[in-house]
Amino acid sequence: MSFPWAKQYTPSHPFMKWMDERLPLPRLVFNAVGSGYEVPRNLNYFWNFGFLAGLCLVLQIVTGIVMAMHYASNTAVAFDSVEMTVRDVNWGWLMRYAHANGASAFFVVIYIHIFRGFYFGSYKAPREMVWLLGVVIFLLMMATAFMGYVLPWGQMSFWGAKVITGLFGAIPLVGEPLQQWLLGGFAPDNAALNRFFSLHYLLPFVILGVVILHIWALHIPGSSNPTGVEVKSESDTVPFYPYYVAKDGWAIGVFAILYCAMVFFFPNALGHPDNYIPANPMSTPAHIVPEWYFWPFYAILRAFTQDFFFIPAKLMGVLAMFGAILVWFFLPWLDKSPVRSGTYRPLYKKFFFFGLLPAMAVLFYCGGAPAAEPFVMLSQLAALYYFAHFLIIIPIVSAIEKPKPLPFSITESVLGSDEGAALAPAAH
Template identity: 60%
Template sequence: MSGGHSTYTPSSGLGRWIDQRMPLPRLIYDSFVAYPVPRNLNYAYTFGGILSIMLVAQIVTGVVLAMHYAADTTLAFTSVEKIMRDVNSGWLLRYLHANGASFFFIAVYIHIMRGLYYGSYKAPRELLWILGCIIYLLMMATGFMGYVLPWGQMSFWGATVITGFFTAIPLVGDWIQQLLLGGFAVDNPTLNRFFALHYLLPFMIAGVVVLHVWALHVTGQTNPTGIEVKSKTDTVPFTPHATIKDAFAMIVFLAVFAYFVFYIPNFLGHPDNYTVANPLKTPAHIVPEWYYLPFYAILRAITFNIGPIDSKLGGVLAMFGSIAVLFFVPWLDTSKVRSAVYRPWYKLFFWLFVINAILLGWLGSRPAEGVYVIMSQIGTLYYFGFFLIIMPVLGLIETPRKLPNSITEAVLEKNKGAASAQPVGAAAAPETKG
């Protein structure tokens, strides 16, 4: 899908002059207008565009907010309140940025689940998947450091607890913690480090996104059937077919986003973070932002020693392992069939995985005691079991459904099935007597 000659033709003398010296319009035309995409893409494939819009929004609002923010422990909380009250439209910028982080993660989680469901990580798209995982890691680091900047109670204690887990790593743990903190406790050097990195990392994300899109255009998009493009009839031009669908999905997504910004802007935040940080007063339950809660549940699920590995180090390894395992998915899935549409057993285990991930998120918000710990351990077991046992074994023993010969055949069969499902009288108007 990446091959072929460009069909771009400059429409003016100025256009020809620019095209001969810096063919940027040609690149845009070939990548976003004439670029061929599978004709059966559904709305699950629109979240790449949505994520691009959200990334731009986060960078723009973040840059403006940084102009008014004071990275000092005595001023940070007050500067955020000043932005809300005294800066023109500051309340809007802050709510767009804070809620934008949550919606960024909502979109990326749907994007990841779509990739797992339709097998978007399989050859030749392994590097495309790995670049996506790198983007996700950078997002997590950016989000964590941004959570500290308002300098509320949960900001301070979340940073204290999370950075404290690095001390469990033998030999270098204390050094890593001190490097992050800039000292021996969360204080002004910590806030300055986190502010600098929070400002820098989104631009690194943007750079990796460019590589991600480049890799996508080299290998071409997957599609719900998981079948590669075999002829021109299997594809349609990106514009207007995909752009119209992407635009509609973006409008719906941004409408929901706007509802949160204007009507319930603090719904996704933690109440304790609207109180200035106090090192002498510990919150009842220290929790990270909601989009980290599944991994927080996995971290706290390891309450026992594993040989020479104590529970604290075991929890840290499990938490980082739950992210690291995503990088190996292209090789853990042994099935020759890409899409879950034709894999009935994988489809069942996949939806159980989604339910389990949501359950782990809820458990991460609960106290680490009693039945919640047991449920977290069961959820953690299934999380790793899905990738390390179910994926490799199921690919060897599962009998998939028969695949269509081409994307076009799959589309025609779907349309034929939809037409045959109509009521008898729906295809033609009833006969009338004159």
């Protein structure tokens, strides 16, 4: 986003002038993350999680490349190659645990980033494309993480692959051929492991490309902010550098402390013990579960236990699992409220904090619990509310809710009110 008052890039050094005329990379950096990029002055720490997500992606790519140098995508030696990397390669243990816990850190950051968007209405016009690209990034992350979970070829890797790829078999007519094409056979084996390794290596670079589009789309309307009020004057903004670079630096420090604590002191806390047992197609684990970041969608999958007329329960579960993410694509048009921020929407705020967040917490818990009562019933209730929240509650609330008065400007929300305060339904 370019404002008339934004500082313009004017190189003074002869070499920088020469470079700017032929390949304006310094200008690009200056306008993207430097003093030439103006951002709202009232951003809180929830806006640091976008930058942290980019940091996590870089960490995953770097550690993943190093891990790939020592990994053998062959079912006979895949498990041993991972163990060899940890035990025999210099700093291999650090790369393995940084990569495994980096995936969890990435999803923690992304979940906070997404739910910040839910609460502060970051999906509303004119930022629909930013939101849609963000959902695409999340779907690519889910695919990449699933394929990465298969690569160690432990018990949970093998049986997780068998269960998840088996879901495609529920699709009428094309399900079983699609499943066999995905696996390269009738069950997870060498062909599947090679496919998953290739795609797991490739997809992070695809994610990086979509992230660039995501940031590009963001720079057109500019960043949203906690009030939802658009920028009106120079006093509403500050340069990204040095103000938010320093703020992001503080957030990186906190993140690094927590991340290093997991890598160095609790490296296996989020992993499943069965994945330290080599894959055995003849021995089924007592409780098959995916990684923790898949749990809410796994709970929705298992919530369907009865056929509905001619639709099998398994197919309904598959459709609901994918639909739980696909519904986010329609959120900019489901929520018709003229006010963005949940801070000024009292009814929406109640449903968010006392409805959506508890429902997600229940789905997280039930997704990692055994497929037995009362967890199945709790999953069903939470899944019912989850879909009702997006498809029924949000449209109704946006139509009947009376928002609180909005501040006249971003500056007013920071420095105090004045007599020019506007009412909530004001256009913005």
